[in-house]
Amino acid sequence: MLDIRIERTTTPKELPKADNPLKFGTIFTDHMFLMNYETGKGWHDARIVPYQSLCLDPSAMVFHYGQEMFEGLKAYKTEEGRTLLFRPNKNIERANQSNRRLCIPEIPEEDFLDALKAIVKTDEAWIPTKPGTSLYIRPFVIATDPYLGVRPSDTYLFIIILSPVGAYYPEGLDPVKIWIEDEYVRAVRGGIGEAKTGGNYVASLKSQVKAHQEGYSQVLWLDGVERKYIEEVGAMNIFFKIDGTVITPQLNGSILPGVTRDSVINLCKAWGLPVEERKISIDEIYEAYKNGKLEEIFGTGTAAVISPVKELRWENHIMQVGDGQIGEYSQKFYDTITGLQLGKIQDTFNWTVEV
Numbered sequence: 095m096l097d098i099r100i101e102r103t104t105t106p107k108e109l110p111k112a113d114n115p116l117k118f119g120t121i122f123t124d125h126m127f128l129m130n131y132e133t134g135k136g137w138h139d140a141r142i143v144p145y146q147s148l149c150l151d152p153s154a155m156v157f158h159y160g161q162e163m164f165e166g167l168k169a170y171k172t173e174e175g176r177t178l179l180f181r182p183n184k185n186i187e188r189a190n191q192s193n194r195r196l197c198i199p200e201i202p203e204e205d206f207l208d209a210l211k212a213i214v215k216t217d218e219a220w221i222p223t224k225p226g227t228s229l230y231i232r233p234f235v236i237a238t239d240p241y242l243g244v245r246p247s248d249t250y251l252f253i254i255i256l257s258p259v260g261a262y263y264p265e266g267l268d269p270v271k272i273w274i275e276d277e278y279v280r281a282v283r284g285g286i287g288e289a290k291t292g293g294n295y296v297a298s299l300k301s302q303v304k305a306h307q308e309g310y311s312q313v314l315w316l317d318g319v320e321r322k323y324i325e326e327v328g329a330m331n332i333f334f335k336i337d338g339t340v341i342t343p344q345l346n347g348s349i350l351p352g353v354t355r356d357s358v359i360n361l362c363k364a365w366g367l368p369v370e371e372r373k374i375s376i377d378e379i380y381e382a383y384k385n386g387k388l389e390e391i392f393g394t395g396t397a398a399v400i401s402p403v404k405e406l407r408w409e410n411h412i413m414q415v416g417d418g419q420i421g422e423y424s425q426k427f428y429d430t431i432t433g434l435q436l437g438k439i440q441d442t443f444n445w446t447v448e449v
């Protein structure tokens with residue numbers, strides 16, 4: 095059991111009012127978790143303290159070379175008042191995969207889980223209960239050596255902050271329009287595309303701005319080499335339902351291994367719905383569209399859960415998906431995943447972990 099020192103705030107903030115829409119990532123709870131790392135000493139000094147600014151040296155390596163890893167997961171309150179985390183072990187596993195790729199020391203899995211449970215327990219009162227809301231958990235590690243040379247840092251800070259949230263996209267569950275990027279790429283195989291790190295997201299900003307200017311809310315990325323195969327979309331993985339089969343790009347080193355992605359694949363298998371993880375070219379999607387076989391498209395992610403897509407623009411082609419409403423399976427995946435997260439559906443997968 096991780097030994098965590100707890101210093102409670104003496105000036106608790108007011109909890110958000112029931113009618114607060116909880117705009118994603120704008121409200122933070124009363125406390126945060128911190129733990130330091132130093133070469134030779136390992137991870138140490140686990141503590142929960144009042145939420146506050148950090149004091150870092152301006153030369154801290156994270157500011158210059160972006161050595162950082164982040165994660166995202168959610169906590170929910172069930173109708174009976176239990177607090178559940180959704181598949182935290184998958185996030186912990188992925189965090190350490192990212193850490194290995196980014197030369198950040200791994201965090202022992204049990205300590206990571208103890209830290210998640212302890213900070214969520216401390217600020218449990220902040221878990222919102224209105225439909226479509228949850229407590230978003232953002233664990234991250236930053237390199238803190240005060241040094242301007244390029245090498246892995248010797249010191250790190252592991253932080254967990256919490257934010258009560260509503261829908262990630264302003265559209266909520268309403269279908270969105272997606273624009274396929276053909277100028278820039280997000281990641282290349284052998285790069286850091288499969289790690290959850292800020293660099294992948296800053297690489298996406300230019301295209302996101304372009305897409306917004308064109309009236310599209312998100313960007314779909316093609317592979318960085320042939321500019322032909324579908325990778326992922328915005329802050330999510332992507333799925334297509336074509337002629338009765340659910341298809342998603344196979345993990346190839348440049349795609350983020352999403353936890354919701356994995357949950358959807360497992361649900362398909364449990365429901366006997368054909369599912370394929372494989373290379374998908376944009377031409378194949380366009381052909382399926384022309385032949386009337388493109389039934390549904392949806393994105394998956396922790397923040398967004400399921401985000402149905404009503405339109406895809408690729409060069410001069412505009413593909414309208416279904417009747418512009420949320421597809422049958424997009425709705426079914428959303429209802430099942432949120433039902434499991436909220437403890438409303440019996441968790442035969444053992445995905446939820448009680449705090």
Ligand code: COI
Nearest residue numbers: 166167329395396397398
């Ligand atoms: C998540 O879905 O949790 C993410 O980390 C995406 C993020 C960029 C909002």
